[in-house]
Amino acid sequence: MSATTASRAYVIEGASLYGETTADLVLVDGVIASLSAADAPADSVRIDASGLVALPGLVDLHTHLREPGREDAETIETGSRTAARGGFTAVHAMANTTPTADTAGVVEQVWSRGREVGLVDVFPVGAVTVGLNGTQLSEMGAMANSRAQVRVFSDDGKCVHDALLMRRALEYVKTFGGVVAQHAQDPRLTEGSQMNEGLVSAELGLAGWPSVAEESIIARDVLLAGHVGSRVHICHLSTAGSVEIIRWAKSKGIDVTAEVMPHHLLLTDESARGYDPRFKVNPPLRTQADVDAVRAGLADGTIDIVATDHAPHPDEDKDCEWGAAAMGMIGLETALGIVQRTMVDSGALSWRDVARVMSETPARIGLDHGHGRPLEVGEPANVTLVDPQAAWTVEPSATASRSNNSPFGGIELPGRAVATFLRGAATHLDQRFEGVTA
Amino acid sequence: MRHLLDTDSLSREDAIRILDTAGQMAATQEREMRKLPTLRGRTVVNLFFEDSTRTRISFEAAAKRLSADVINFSAKGSSLSKGESLKDTALTLQAMGADAVVVRHWASGAAQRLAESGWMHGHVLNAGDGTHQHPTQALLDAFTMRRHLVGGGKDSGANGKALEGLTFAIVGDILHSRVAGSNIPLLRTLGANVVIVAPPTLLPYGMTDRSDIAVHYTLDEAIEAHDLDGIMMLRVQRERMTGGGSGFFPSPEEYTRLFGLDGERLRRLPDHAIVLHPGPMNRGLEISAEAADHPRSVIVEQVSNGVAVRMAALYLLLAGEEAAE
Numbered sequence: 001m002s003a004t005t006a007s008r009a010y011v012i013e014g015a016s017l018y019g020e021t022t023a024d025l026v027l028v029d030g031v032i033a034s035l036s037a038a039d040a041p042a043d044s045v046r047i048d049a050s051g052l053v054a055l056p057g058l059v060d061l062h063t064h065l066r067e068p069g070r071e072d073a074e075t076i077e078t079g080s081r082t083a084a085r086g087g088f089t090a091v092h093a094m095a096n097t098t099p100t101a102d103t104a105g106v107v108e109q110v111w112s113r114g115r116e117v118g119l120v121d122v123f124p125v126g127a128v129t130v131g132l133n134g135t136q137l138s139e140m141g142a143m144a145n146s147r148a149q150v151r152v153f154s155d156d157g158k159c160v161h162d163a164l165l166m167r168r169a170l171e172y173v174k175t176f177g178g179v180v181a182q183h184a185q186d187p188r189l190t191e192g193s194q195m196n197e198g199l200v201s202a203e204l205g206l207a208g209w210p211s212v213a214e215e216s217i218i219a220r221d222v223l224l225a226g227h228v229g230s231r232v233h234i235c236h237l238s239t240a241g242s243v244e245i246i247r248w249a250k251s252k253g254i255d256v257t258a259e260v261m262p263h264h265l266l267l268t269d270e271s272a273r274g275y276d277p278r279f280k281v282n283p284p285l286r287t288q289a290d291v292d293a294v295r296a297g298l299a300d301g302t303i304d305i306v307a308t309d310h311a312p313h314p315d316e317d318k319d320c321e322w323g324a325a326a327m328g329m330i331g332l333e334t335a336l337g338i339v340q341r342t343m344v345d346s347g348a349l350s351w352r353d354v355a356r357v358m359s360e361t362p363a364r365i366g367l368d369h370g371h372g373r374p375l376e377v378g379e380p381a382n383v384t385l386v387d388p389q390a391a392w393t394v395e396p397s398a399t400a401s402r403s404n405n406s407p408f409g410g411i412e413l414p415g416r417a418v419a420t421f422l423r424g425a426a427t428h429l430d431q432r433f434e435g436v437t438a
Numbered sequence: 439m440r441h442l443l444d445t446d447s448l449s450r451e452d453a454i455r456i457l458d459t460a461g462q463m464a465a466t467q468e469r470e471m472r473k474l475p476t477l478r479g480r481t482v483v484n485l486f487f488e489d490s491t492r493t494r495i496s497f498e499a500a501a502k503r504l505s506a507d508v509i510n511f512s513a514k515g516s517s518l519s520k521g522e523s524l525k526d527t528a529l530t531l532q533a534m535g536a537d538a539v540v541v542r543h544w545a546s547g548a549a550q551r552l553a554e555s556g557w558m559h560g561h562v563l564n565a566g567d568g569t570h571q572h573p574t575q576a577l578l579d580a581f582t583m584r585r586h587l588v589g590g591g592k593d594s595g596a597n598g599k600a601l602e603g604l605t606f607a608i609v610g611d612i613l614h615s616r617v618a619g620s621n622i623p624l625l626r627t628l629g630a631n632v633v634i635v636a637p638p639t640l641l642p643y644g645m646t647d648r649s650d651i652a653v654h655y656t657l658d659e660a661i662e663a664h665d666l667d668g669i670m671m672l673r674v675q676r677e678r679m680t681g682g683g684s685g686f687f688p689s690p691e692e693y694t695r696l697f698g699l700d701g702e703r704l705r706r707l708p709d710h711a712i713v714l715h716p717g718p719m720n721r722g723l724e725i726s727a728e729a730a731d732h733p734r735s736v737i738v739e740q741v742s743n744g745v746a747v748r749m750a751a752l753y754l755l756l757a758g759e760e761a762a763e
Contacts, residue, residue, distance in 0.1 A: 194546075197643055198643055198644070199643060199644045201643060202642035202643045202644055202645070203446075204546055204547060205547075205568050205569040205570025205571065205616065205619055206546050206547070206568075206570075207569070208643060274550070274554065275546070275547030275548075275551050316523070319555070320523055320525060320551075321543065321545040321547060321548045321551050322545060322546065322547045322548075323544065323545030323546065323547075323548075323568065324523075324524070324545060
């Protein structure tokens, strides 16, 4: 299977589009052919979508697929499967692989493997600097002009901390309309850091990762972006101060976008108290005041999108002492449920807003043509069906990811994606639909 | 008590019980025959991922005087230095039938991980984890304070009592000190007032906001402001000092001027005040030879009290378990 195009037609009956109006979605030849089941071909597979919310397929701007190099943690295939299960039709695969995605060759390999697997569109992110070393720009033009058509560049995992290099990168990507996605972390202020610097780190004796190490880089980069007239994207924003800086930058007309992670919407540094490394992540879980601020920022549009920072790690890197453990957590299958729990059920976001922050805007930032499009006739049939009533308890080992380092084990989420369609092909169908396709 | 991981989770009753038991243990150490049969047939493993001859020997002496079998498992020359994980080590100890594991580790939380991860079932005693806690050190400090300041030099006179109303200063690198990490909560639990003296660079986040702790940025200011019953000088780690622009203070000389305890400062303390140091000392840096060797210094006595307190901890964890069954 390549460049997934459905051979069979689906008719999704009685879905609530964006949680607003009830309609049918007829998916034929990779596009939305009609909003009325009456127009469906006779041999269409029928999906009863009563009670389900239909959204444009979700887009994750921040995923670690680990391939090439760490196939013990995740592969493009297993990562694509867990993404489809989570309701995603496109993911951006971060560049911190081995070898680093800093050449046209590597990004084309990732891109073509994604096409082969065919469950989600895998858009490789290119490294800003060679080997993520922060000293020499990678050949971003070659990656942009490759078959992978890279438009998002990031040294994620590391900060582009040299101000002059960051300025050059911001300017250079204008050539092809790209964007630099910054992992904002002052390296000197975070040497050896293990968790958020605060009362809990003081009590636990773990070296602190202070908010200012994130905020000072964001402040510098929005000023740089404003100065050179480029756009900049801020990865995994996590602090109340960062929200304030982005709000200020936008008020000045600076072309900045920002993302927040589901775990930063739900968890706080209190989770570190048991020294369980499943809660170790970079940037770290912050305080309740930060959680409240990023929720408010997402609700008022200061924060543009939710991205997962899905970061698989094998057991041996998590079943150990905190100081020896890797940073990161998986999150593709839980993202939607967490957004519903923290934002939708509280009334802070509508499902229309969820479509904006988890599909339309990430696709716009990443220049992902064909994704984040309206649920209208003639548009690509990239569709996610959400059951907002399907409460479930997260069981990390049940994930389709090769790794199970979820911090959400045992947490109840109110809903989840129950079906995902990529260009009209079902890439994920919940058990409830078993038999309908037979 | 199943484990001894930190002092935050010690109740006042448990803390006093350990101190009282340590008093009884200390009394047995005055006898000609110092060995007790209490833990005969039980196995205590000293698992040291960091060098610490003093603490290891103290635990070893404590376990042996209770007749336990002791296995020493140290980083140097063992699988621990070859990258064997804490988990695999724990599985090994479990398989060998360790009843209690005394663990020293560079990672904060390692003792709690060992106790709660399900890797092994024995009792865990934290002998120092990263920059977190070192509970038996705090208990031996409290034991020493109580003997001198509550019991009039005798443990029997202090039986059942806490450190109510006494005031202690802890001076030095509070940020990285597991000794301070354990002493502060324990002293508060026992009703003592805590005065912290450190440069602002060596204070943990939020310390100055605490209403139950007084913080001073020079030793002279603290001596002036409080009637101290005891003063605890912490060891200054040389690697914390200067270099690379990330030193926590400009020079050893400046540290000594502002924070060092010398004879002159010692004479400004109340007459009954005692001087403690967890060792090993940097004479001439955080403490002068005159202060270290002064009659009011109880630093050497802390070492012998360490054995009694560790005997008490091992006894209460291991023998207490049988009483409960």
